[in-house]
Amino acid sequence: MDILKRDIAFTKMQAAGNDFVVIDNRSKSFTKDELISLAPNICDRKFGVGSDGILALSPPEYDKVDYTMFYRNPDGSDAGMCGNGARCIALFAYSIGFDKQHRFNVHDNVYEANIQDSDSVIISFPMEASVIEEDIDGETLYAIHTGTKHAVKEITETKLQHEEELVTEGKKLRYHEHFEPKGTNVNFICGTDSTNLKLQTYERGVEDLTLACGTGAIASALVWHHLQDNNTSGRKYSVKTKGGTLSVHFSFDRKTNTYSNIKLEGPAHFVFKGTFLQ
Structure with missing residues (x-):
């Protein structure tokens, strides 16, 4: 039937x-x-x-x-x-x-x-992850795979509020030739302190901003750790989305620059x- x-x-x-x-x-x-x-x-x-x-x-x-x-x-x-x-x-x-x-x-x-x-x-999560710096049209983005492909871009808190602009840029990056053939999810982040950040995600397949993205929250937390050149491991990072706050836990190996023991915590x-x- x-x-x-x-x-x-x-x-x-x-x-x-x-x-x-x-x-x-x-x-x-x-x-x-x-x-x-x-x-x-x-x-x-x-x-x-x-x-x-x-x-x-x-x-x-x-x-x-x-x-x-x-x-x-x-x-x-x-x-x-x-x-x-x-x-x-x-x-x-x-x-x-x-x-x-x-x-x-x-x-x-x-x-x-x-x-x-x-x-x-x-x-x-069972996998290890690494942050890769990418030059996309003269701008630095960070690519990472956390169960699915993500690109992360750091922006100001003011820009994080301009959703029409985020949709336009998110769509452009999601389909960018660098991420062919399937494209990527696009995360816009703004750090508020060493272990807290705000996030908006343009999700491929949804083709719009969503209120939250779990694998995007993980990707963003790991990139925020990377951007601070942080040698700490085992700390909890809080990622604030429009739909709520998610917590990301991980271990970091400084010698290999890899993340493991990744956990995502939040409501359902x-x-x-x-x-x-x-």
């Missing part, structure tokens, strides 16, 4: 204002291709439920994980990892019987979830449950 002709049960969730349609797919009711085709319809804010992406909790694809997190952008494209979505699906998993501490995979990476409460869901909340009618 065509997925677009089915009635689809879903849960609406949000994490720091980054909102998602969550589907329980443990019974394999939907194939990956069906979920991809569903994304533009169910994520549409005028004709669908409306969200920044679609999440499906699917059976585990690897040993020693509890489930697979399937995520797609509103346009159906593969975003890689989504940090805010991960906190939502972890809380959703707990609500349907999984332990507070559990493991899940996104593609071939395994993540760990630790749920304190709805205001504190912690996701541990249920909004409502419903049925998407076709």
Whole structure:
């Protein structure tokens, strides 16, 4: 049966204002291709439920994980990892019987979830990351991969408020030839002190500013650490977005200039449950 002709049960969730349609797919009711085709319809804010992406909790694809997190952008494209979505699906998993501490995979990476409460869901990232300085049209940007590709640009606090300009510049950089073929997410940051910063993210696949971006918050915190030539490790960085404040924890190896033991902490909340009618 065509997925677009089915009635689809879903849960609406949000994490720091980054909102998602969550589907329980443990019974394999939907194939990956069906979920991809569903994304533009169910994520549409005028004709669908409306969200920044679609999440499906699917059976585990690897040993020693509890489930697979399937995520797609509103346009159906593969975003890689989504940090805010991960906190939502972890809380959703707990609500349907999984332990507070559990493991899940996104593609071939395994993540760990630790749920304190709805205001504190912690996701541990398995990869190491490095900050790479890039010259883009005469300006210095910082490229980093935190489960998905990000570019980070430091700007003034005044410029951070000019959202129309951020959208224009974000779109330009997101599609810049330097980041071909798939492009990049673009983060605009302004530091307020050594471990606090403000962030606006232009997300590829959403093609607009979002209220928060979890992997963008990680990328921005690591770049802010890099910009200060900071030798410290194990400190918590607070990243303020329009949707709320996210905390980033990490270790730093000065010899290799790599970041590891990366954790993203922040809220996740249920909004409502419903049925998407076709």
